[in-house]
Amino acid sequence: MLSSIVQALLNGLVSGTILAVPAIGFTAIFAVLRYPNFAIGSLATIGAYAGWYANVRLGWPLEASFALAFLGAGIAAVAAEWLAVRPLEKSGALMMAICSLAVGIVLENMVRFGFGNDPRGFNVPLMRDIRFGDLRISPQQVENFAVALLLMALLWVALNFTRMGRAMRATADNPELARLKGVEPATVAAITVVVGGGLAGVGGMLVALDTAADPLTGFRLILSVFAAAVLGGLGSIPGAVVGALLIGMVEELTVLLLAPNYRTAIGFVVILIVLTIRPSGLFGEKSG
Amino acid sequence: MVNYLIFILVVAGVYALLAQSLTLSWGLTGLVNLGLVGFFAIGAYASAMTTKWAGWPIPLGIAFSILVGLGVGFLVTISTLRLRDDYLAIVTLGFAEVVRLVASNEIWLTGGTDGIAGVPSIVPRAWGPNYHITMLVIVTSLAITVHLLLNHLASSPWGRALRAVREDQVVAAVAGKPVVLLKAQxxxxxxxxxxxxxxxxxxxxxxxAPEIYQPLITIYVFLAVTAGGVGRPLGALIGSYLLIGFLELTRFMAEVVPGVTPVQAAATREIMVGLALILLLRLRPDGLLPERNQRAPKPVAVHPKGTTS
Amino acid sequence: MSLIIHRRQLLAGAAAGTALLAAPAIVRAQAGPIRIGTLTPLTGSGGQYGPGMANVVKAVADEVNAAGGVLGRQIQVISEDDQTNAEAGVRAARKLIDVDKVTAIMGTWASAVTTAVAPLCWESKTFLFTVSGADSITQLPHNGWLVRTQPNTTLQGRKFAEFCLEVSGGKRAFFMMPQTPFTQSTFNNFKIAYDKVGGATELLIYDDKKPSLRTEVDQAMRYNADCIFVGGYLTDTTVLMRDLFRAGYKGKVVGPGYSINQKLVDNVGQPEATEGAYGMLPSPQEGSAGWKKVADLTKQASPDPFACQIYDHVNLALMAMAQGKDATGQGIRDNVRKVSQGGGDKVDNAVDGLKAIVAGKKVDYDGASGPCDFTDLGDISEVKFRYEQVKAGKMALVRIA
Known part of the structure; x- marks a missing residue:
């Protein structure tokens, strides 16, 4: 029994890491632009298709396909932000959130119009798991895990050691002050949206690698992404990572110890409990 | 054609009721309920189970569903009281999913994914077209009644207190408003x-059945309220009829687009729905019927630090 | 079988009467094309199956129109999207019934959509053909206004179990399926068959939206099954097959043909991961041309069972209207069993069938999804199954039985 619990936690760690990528994207956009971007699911779908197109149609290796997934979703995100959401800045965060919902509907159906509903599988060899005694781990998932970790590390470096990164953090902390210090909010917002949308895209491709790309790839993911971001505290990048890992592990333990069909539900019960104790999530801002 | 129009009007009336619900929680009080479809489902089950299985008369079943809605709504509020708006939005989204999962999996209680077919009708279905006309009268008058009540509430001191909570909880609390109680109510x-x-x-x-109550319905109601005007009960009412009218209109618009496959036509319809809302928000950010006493020009969500404006 | 004969005698008696009653309707509806509607999921979770289904109906209508139509009138197909949602589906059905005045709606997929749409159909005398799996559908008080081409769970559950027992040679099966209106009853019937031979089986209901099912697969591995039945749809079965392969599962895998098919093999990518998996789908007699026809129409070597079933829906609808000389829903309701069963010239497509009917012959349609003989309730009374196995990355026919 102990080994099966360890195995479930290990599985949760892997699925949580993949979940963390789009969750970081979602929370980063929230941190700087101050609204929950509900188009994140469709952005993940666009990333999955961009990656699939690069990998299968163009025959690119996975690394390059990840880059296209990032770019494709990032560009879609910034275009939608500029054309649809940003003009509503004065109407408040919730109007922007509703608008992003509409953007999500449009993007998902543009994908559907172009590619139809048939799932598109990637061209990657599937490997058997490596066994350590009772435990097993998939080399592929280790790779995905590594991609996710690498992205997080890159992001951490960018946020802490580049001028733009510092500007982003400053804007997230206090936009007024950041403006006074000479940070151009529009540029910061644009870059945040590209990075946030791009991360969602990579997350979509990571998921599609294991399933297939179809117009609902992102939609299936969003409940868990939202859950992870809220659990960690909206706007907190470390929070999104921890939240995603926790959600991943709680869901796998639910399968093992409770009922597999209540995976999503138990995740939300955990959120409710955590938020009752800490209303702003694990790493969220205290006041509010 | 007439039957179709009547049917669409009945459905729009149901959406109008949902939109009134959203106007009260979101428009007037600022509580974003993305789990609206969960309460829609709970009401449907409460009345269907009591009338179909326990043989209750329909008015009693409907009254029971209102009570259950009230009770579950209260439970959800007390467990989410301390949450910020954006957190509440996502937790309520999860709530609707939990409702759907329980309805699907607790077969002993709800009948499971099979759902409950043959729920008794308010007037006999055998009346044919008259059945739909009678239902149209019932649903429309209900929607209007709820709307008038809500209008009355909105302009009462209670409604003004809700708005105060929406604009700034801290100020409202300082001014002596029972914020928690108001939100829960x-x-x-x-x-x-x-x-x-x-x-x-x-x-x-x-x-x-569980599969009826998908997030799609919540999204549609949000679109209806946003289009009509958040915070104005009449806006939500009109928005619902416009939304359903537009959803149906896109059917006929998609039919005339030449050279597309059925799936492309379906995608085109949904793109039109999304674009229409984006355009509407762009041209009339406060909806077709903006709230009369203009809110302060700041975001609805209460943010700890700074604002976007 | 006796039920059907009884039914036929009844119908023969009633036919004369209904023909008389229906006469004014025929005169009224004589002008313009005959309209039929498809209501399949084009968006939402059923979106992988619905578009192909709508295309099959259009293709059949084109062929029939090229051959002169039905009762001298052209066929017009109107395809609506049920969005895999009952609320949207009901609105779409209402439009098909009241605006387009279709004689039949075909292809409803999700059981919730079918159950919600069925009352509208029987109240407005529009015939409903469905592929939904829930047993409860034919038990609705539909009074003959719907038929279902998907075998019921009593039949499917038993057949699945018998085949699992046969190919695995063992007596332990693990049954994995998402929650659907036919999950529990399919499993119950599956279990009965395993119990009968002293075998053991266990059900695991999984969440089909998850991108990884590793812990679920661990549960299956711990059960030490010699056969795993995978009962989901294409997307989640792809995840399941990959995770089973990774876990090093060596036993047999059996599943329905709508998920174990060429698309699954292509999606999973790695040939070994699906090699040897079995798919089962309802089928006509060996050598029936219907199945081959759908393969041509959909340009797939191995078409999915829903495309096969809707092919039968449209053929039956058109022939029933011709048989009754009544291009209405009533015409289909009263004549569908006259063209689907009870002996006569065997036909497997509407073009041939319509010619035979015009020539005054009795036809008995055997379609792409089976012989299409219906009980009074609207269930199919008997069906063979087509057993396929993935061999060298292609679906290969094992047998039809």
């Missing part, structure tokens, strides 16, 4: 309205 009553809509829809279509 508004959210529970809103949940009860959604439950009423669910009960009516269940009796009208005579079928209740």
């Amino acid at each position: 508004a959210f529970s009553i809103a949940a009860a309205i959604a439950a009423l809509a669910g009960a009516i829809y269940g009796h009208y279509t005579s079928y209740v």
Whole structure:
């Protein structure tokens, strides 16, 4: 029994890491632009298709396909932000959130119009798991895990050691002050949206690698992404990572110890409990 | 054609009820309920189970569904009281998913994914077209009644207190408003309205099942309220009829687009729906009927530090 | 079988009466094309199956129109999207019934959509053909206004179990399926068959939206099954097959043909991961041309069972209207069993069938999804199954039985 619990936690760690990528994207956009971007699911779908197109149609290796997934979703995100959401800045965060919902509907159906509903599988060899005694781990998932970790590390470096990164953090902390210090909010917002949308895209491709790309790839993911971001505290990048890992592990333990069909539900019960104790999530801002 | 129009008007009336619910919780109080469809489902089940299985008379079943909506709404509020708006939005989204999962998996309680078919109708279905006309009268008058009540509430001192909570909880609390109580009242009553809509829809279509209550419905109601005007009960009412009218209109618009496959036509329809809302928000950010006493030009969500404006 | 004969005698008696009653309707509806509607999921979770289904109906209508139509009138197909959602589906059905005045709606997929749409159909005398799996559908008080081409769970559950027992040679099966209106009853019937031979089986209901099912697969591995039945749809079965392969599962895998098919093999990518998996789908007699026809129409070597079933829906609808000389829903309701069963010239497509009917012959349609003989309730009374196995990355026919 102990080994099966360890195995479930290990599985949760892997699925949580993949979940963390789009969750970081979602929370980063929230941190700087101050609204929950509900188009994140469709952005993940666009990333999955961009990656699939690069990998299968163009025959690119996975690394390059990840880059296209990032770019494709990032560009879609910034275009939608500029054309649809940003003009509503004065109407408040919730109007922007509703608008992003509409953007999500449009993007998902543009994908559907172009590619139809048939799932598109990637061209990657599937490997058997490596066994350590009772435990097993998939080399592929280790790779995905590594991609996710690498992205997080890159992001951490960018946020802490580049001028733009510092500007982003400053804007997230206090936009007024950041403006006074000479940070151009529009540029910061644009870059945040590209990075946030791009991360969602990579997350979509990571998921599609294991399933297939179809117009609902992102939609299936969003409940868990939202859950992870809220659990960690909206706007907190470390929070999104921890939240995603926790959600991943709680869901796998639910399968093992409770009922597999209540995976999503138990995740939300955990959120409710955590938020009752800490209303702003694990790493969220205290006041509010 | 007439039957179709009548049917569409009945459905729009049900959406209008849902939109009134959202106006109360979101528009007036600022509580974003992304789990609206969960309360819609709970109301439908409460009335269907009691009337079909326990043999209760329909008015009693509907009254029971309102009570259950009120009760569950209250439970959800007390467990989410301390949450910020954006957190509440996502937790309520999860709530609707939990409702759907429980309805699907607890077969002993709800009948499972099979749902409950043959839910008794309010007037006999055998009346044919007259059945739909009678239902149209019932649903429309319900929507108007709820709307008038809400209008009355909105302009009462209670309604003004809700708005104060929406604009700034801290200021409202300092001014001596019982913020927690006000929120709980508004959210529970809103949940009860959604439950009423669910009960009516269940009796009208005579079928209740978990798969009916998908997030799509919540999204549509949000679109309707946003289009009509947040915070104005009349806006939500009109927005619902416009939304359903537009959803149906896109069917005919998609049919005339030449050279597309059925799936492309379906995608085109949904793109039109999304684009229409984006355009509307762009041209009339406060909806077709903006709230009369203009809110302060700042975001609805209360943010700890700074604002976007 | 006796039920059907009884039914036929009844119908023969009633036919004369209904023909008389229906006469004014025929005169009224004589002008313009005959309209039929498809209501399949084009968006939402059923979106992988619905578009192909709508295309099959259009293709059949084109062929029939090229051959002169039905009763001298052209066929017009109107395809609506049910969005895999009952609320949207009901609105779409209402439009098909009241605006387009279709004689039949075909292809409803999700059981919730079918159950919600069925009352509208029987109240407005529009015939409903469905592929939904829930047993409860034919038990609705539909009074003959719907038929279902998907075998019921009593039949499917038993057949699945018998085949699992046969190919695995063992007596332990693990049954994995998402929650659907036919999950529990399919499993119950599956279990009965395993119990009968002293075998053991266990059900695991999984969440089909998850991108990884590793812990679920661990549960299956711990059960030490010699056969795993995978009962989901294409997307989640792809995840399941990959995770089973990774876990090093060596036993047999059996599943329905709508998920174990060429698309699954292509999606999973790695040939070994699906090699040897079995798919089962309802089928006509060996050598029936219907199945081959759908393969041509959909340009797939192995078409999915829903495309096969809707092919039968449209053929039956058109022939029933011709048989009754009544291009209405009533015409289909009263004549569908006259063209689907009870002996006569065997036909497997509407073009041939319509010619035979015009020539005054009795036809008995055997379609792409089976012989299409219906009980009074609207269930199919008997069906063979087509057993396929993935061999060298292609679906290969094992047998039809």
